[in-house]
Amino acid sequence: MMIPPARRRFGRWWHLSLVIAAGVWTAAAAEQSHTTQEEQGKRIFQRYCAGCHGREGTGEGYRLLGADPANLTSRQTQEKSDEDLLESIHEGQQGMPAWKDRLSNEDRRRVLAYIRSLAQ
Ligand code: HEC
Structure with missing residues (x-):
């Protein structure tokens, strides 16, 4: 028995739309997890880090005697x-406390994702 041409055409499109739908879904999921990680990092940053590194990460927050807080948006930091x-972040530096007792590994990665988003 012959398959009607209309049905054959539909069959082909059905396949294609599945591929497109899967692509759109994957892109949307990737986009979303990216934003949330960065946004969670931003919240952590503003709570723990902005006091020294500044709200925009440029290092013009509170300065201790000694080392100036690094400008995290700078090329010098971003190239590391x-x-x-x-x-x-975990071990601290001269003038910066270690954060390993306060930030989990995941939080550290979130805050780094935020720092990466500040690149000049
Ligand atoms: C008490 C002030 C202070 C706080 C709070 C602070 N930092 Fe720092 N941070 C510094 C200082 C000072 C340096 C060292 C600058 C230098 O040696 O040039 C530094 C260095 C860094 C570096 C290394 C930059 C590089 O180029 O190697 C990173 C990354 C960093 N801080 C991230 C953070 C994060 C993330 C937080 C919050 C969880 C934070 N800092 C909180 C003062 C602070």
Whole structure:
């Protein structure tokens, strides 16, 4: 028995629309998880870090005697690897306390995602 042409055409489109729908869904999911990680990081940053590094991360917050808080938007910081920056956040630096007791690994990654979004 012959399949009516209309049905054959529909069959092909049905397939294509599934592919498109899957693509749109994947893109939307990726976009969403990206934004939430960054936004969670922003909240952490404003709570714990902005006092020294400034609300925009440029380092014009509170200054201790000694090292100025790093300008986190600078090329110098942004060129460092994730590992380096995560290590600095966890272990602290001269003039910055260690955050490992207060920030979980996940929070550290969130705050780094936010710092990455500040790149000049
Ligand atoms: C008490 C003030 C203070 C607070 C609060 C603070 N920092 Fe810092 N931070 C500093 C100082 C000072 C440095 C070292 C600057 C230098 O040595 O040039 C630094 C360095 C860094 C570096 C290394 C930058 C580089 O280029 O290597 C990162 C990353 C960083 N801070 C992230 C954070 C994050 C994330 C938070 C919040 C969880 C935070 N800081 C809270 C003062 C602070």
